[in-house]
Amino acid sequence: MRLLLVLVKPLPLTVIKKILNKTIEGVLMLSSTITTLTVLLIVLFLFKEGVSVFKESPLDGDNVIVLNNQNDVNHLSAADIKKIFDQETTNWKLVGGANDSILLFTFNDLSNYFSEEELGPEFEYLPHKMDSLIEANPGMIAVFSKKYLDKNHKSKVATIDNISPKTFLLGKEWFPTANPAVQLGVLPLILGTLYVSIVAILIALPIGLATAIYIAEVAHPKIRAIYKPVIELLAGIPSVVYGFFGLIVIVPLIQKIFDLPVGESGLAGAIVLAIMALPTIITVTEDALRNTPRAMKEASLALGATQWQTIYKVVIPYSASGISAAAILGIGRAIGETMAVLMVTGNAAVMPHSLLEPLRTIPATIAAELGEAPANGIHYKALFGLGCILFIITMVINIWVETISKRRVNR
Amino acid sequence: MYKIESKNVNLHYGSFHALKGINMAIEKNTVTALIGPSGCGKSTFLRLFNRMNDLIDGVKIEGECLIDGKDIYSKSIKIDDLRKRVGMVFQKPNPFPKSVFENVAYGLRVNGITHKNFIEERVEVCLKQAALWDEVKDKLKKSAMALSGGQQQRLCIARALAIEPSVLLMDEPASALDPISTAKIEELIYDLKNLYTIIIVTHNMQQAGRVSDSTAFFYLGELVEFDSTKKIFTNPTDVRTQNYITGRFG
Structure with missing residues (x-):
């Protein structure tokens, strides 16, 4: 009986005050923690997304740049590609190759080289045709989707530099929608x-x-x-x-x-x-x-x-x-x-x-x-x-x- | 002619009547102590003579304040010229956050003096007059903020002396200082009497007794009694003065 009385006794005021103080303290701590975490999260998110630009190839979509196998050039930067396709650079000499003029090929030029019959339904013969075309023209540079690259291609795929922090920070051209290679100089x-x-x-x-x-x-x-x-x-x-x-x-x-x-x-x-x-x-x-x-x-x-x-x-x-x-x-x-x-x-x-x-x-x-x-x-x-x-x-x-x-x- | 005179001066801060018809005449080259409980108007009275009260909004001054027989509130007096003739030392040491040298030179520079040798000479003379030269002669280029409180206050005195005023107003100059620094300041006041007419506000009865020639007792904005210091401290006429100096109130 006595025990029961102790149990039902209302909580003393000091205990209630103590609990209230603890609750308020907890709420205050929680809100400041959440705020701080949010700020850190935003910064983290910003930098995670921002830094990932350096893992990207500047080529648009899933395109590849394909060169003749005999070409001395294996490697091109985004700026080189832009200059070539803007026809500012017209000789391979300028990008470290032999003295030979550059022949551009983009998908728009397709009909200049092949008839529709030659390509077959749904372009099924295109990969092979492309490969032969590039091999026939030593100075050719072609850009097209990876899916049209012949499985046993004799032509070679040029390696393209990723965006480097240096070109990003010091590049003087900002053309984020340029084709075929974007220019990201900030x-x-x-x-x-x-x-x-x-x-x-x-x-x-x-x-x-x-x-x-x-x-x-x-x-x-x-x-x-x-x-x-x-x-x-x-x-x-x-x-x-x-x-x-x-x-x-x-x-x-x-x-x-x-x-x-x-x-x-x-x-x-x-x-x-x-x-x-x-x-x-x-x-x-x-x-x-x-x-x-x-x-x-x-x-x-x-x-x-x-x-x-x-x-x-x-x-x-x-x-x-x-x-x-x-x-x-x-x-x-x-x-x-x-x-x-x-x-x-x-x-x-x-x-x-x-x-x-x-x-x-x-x-x-x-x-x-x-x-x-x-x-x-x-x-x-x-x-x-x-x-x-x-x-x-x-x-x-x-x-x-x-x-x-x-x-x-x-x- | 008296050096400083106030004739029936009334001062109001807004609706507060802070000084009530003060008449006082001060002789040249004397030290006058102003005593009285806090809020009695003694500091306000002191600040009449370099027109520091003008800085406060809503101040109204009536009556005449004369220095060398001229009304310092007349339109023909330029306020900054007046303040060059009437130096002031404040309750708390307030050196500028500049070097010791520049603090003393400040008054000369704002008066358009650019002659380097003259300024150097004047700084040395004033620091010597303020009994500070020996302590700071090796650190003239150091910040004045690095000096002790007592040294800072003597620096402020030197700074006030640099522009060669004829009157020196001191508003409780030793109240923020320790006894040794206080003794130095008091000695200094005694020495400076030969060159300047000094008015000093103080809460310290002993100090008033030690340094001053005459003493004025203020109470609730009134000048209760003004006489030689000896008379005030030994045989005051007014019972309120008697009560105050014997420590019964205030």
Whole structure:
């Protein structure tokens, strides 16, 4: 009887509290673990897909490149193939072979060589015919599907380089849909991204700094109360709206001022990005300026320094690390921006020579091309590779900000 | 003529009446101590004379503040010129995060002095006046933040002296320091009296007694009593002064 009473006794309040605390602790731990895992999973997924581009042959689909058996050339790179099929390279000498002109053969040329009867129903005689044709022409290079390769072929199949990290990063041509070999050089995209972002920062930093100084140090509190929320509002405008504004206002303006055939250009992108980076730069800089201890400013003023002398001799040096953090955060914002840049830069994936020409950034490329790239194809994987590059750039920037802010704390 | 005079000065922070009709006249080359409980207006009164109160929003000042017989709140006075004539040392040492040398040279540089030898000379003289030269002469290029609290405060005094003010305002200059550093600062104040007119705010009765020639007791925004230090500490007229200096309140 006694035992039973103990069992039905309600739990004491302290025990309930303890259980509640443990539950809350558990929920908190779980959510932070899930978040961290998700982030790691995304990074892992990105890199797994991105790195797999280096395992792919640049040849489109299941095609093979077939050469005459006598040809000294065994091995071709994607760039060589493109040049040959664009008829820029017309002699085997240029790709390391004998002095002999190159004869192209693609599937479109089929009817020039064979009649329909010769090929038989469903091309059943084609493999043999192809083999003989290539053997008859020492300078021939043929591209066709692997299934038409004769089982006992006398002609030889050229080995093609996989995409190497070097050609990927330093290649100057981005033609992910080129036939028969895709060209995946991301240098123009990386440069496009950096050009636009750096110019954007060069525009935004002086304006942002001036605005922040005005708001933090000079403006009457009533003016500050109007300006600050308006600038913060700027950060909340969706980027398509900026893009739209750029397209309607800035692009025609640039076209008119510089008398260009098209106004879509790196400069238009840089200006739109500069406007977008302004709120970040202003807010972070203003915070840094306002963190200058009152005692420092008073010490300067008490020595007979004017307000301006105090600003540039005490306030700005004191908040220098905060200001640089603002600049880097602004660059980070600019580098990752997709939509607005996509709308105003003209999207030409060529090496940028001038800011007045169309160019293309990494995020814009991913956004524009992912929809048309077949899943798991080489193009698709190359876009993930671009994502990895972008991730690394922004991570470096974040670490940079981190170290600068730490320096500020340590001082 | 008195060096510093205030004539019926009233000061309001918004709706708060912080100084109530203060009349005071201070002789040249004397040390005047301002004492009183926290919030009595002594710091506010001190900051009248280099117009530091102007930095605070919503301050209203009435009456006349005179230095060398001129109203420092008149329109013809340029505020940064005034502050060159009236140096100030703050409660907490506040050196700039620059080198020891640059801290002292700051006031000269913002006044447009670029002559290198002159600046070097002036820095040395001021550091010697502030009894800091022997301790820092080998680390003039080192950051001032690396000095001890007492050294930093003497550096701030040297910095204030560099622009050759005629008045020195000190707002509890030794309150954040240990007894040894405090003693050094007090000695310094005693020495500097020959060259400057000094007003010092202090919470430390003994300090006021040691360093000052005359003492003013503030209470709730009023100047209760202003007389020679000896008189205030031995035979005060007002019973509130008596109570305060004997430690019965405050």
